[in-house]
Amino acid sequence: MDNTKLTSVKILKILYERFKVSTVNSDMTLQKLTNRAIDLYLDSDEFREKVEIHDNLTISGRNF
Numbered sequence: 001m002d003n004t005k006l007t008s009v010k011i012l013k014i015l016y017e018r019f020k021v022s023t024v025n026s027d028m029t030l031q032k033l034t035n036r037a038i039d040l041y042l043d044s045d046e047f048r049e050k051v052e053i054h055d056n057l058t059i060s061g062r063n064f
Helices: 013-022 029-042 045-053
Strands: none
Touching: 013 029, 029 045
16 A cells, blocks of 8 residues: 555535445445546546536535
């Protein structure tokens, strides 16, 4: 585990609940999703742009 970084992030409760329900019968975890999403963000201009312009979240605040 020398190559991991322990961090904490705040996740919108409704999104996390939907994620848990959606992945109940799979081996996808939040850690896997996070690592894969960061990797795609760094390696794919298309993915990065899609994430950066996504504004479909209903909770207001600059961090979301």
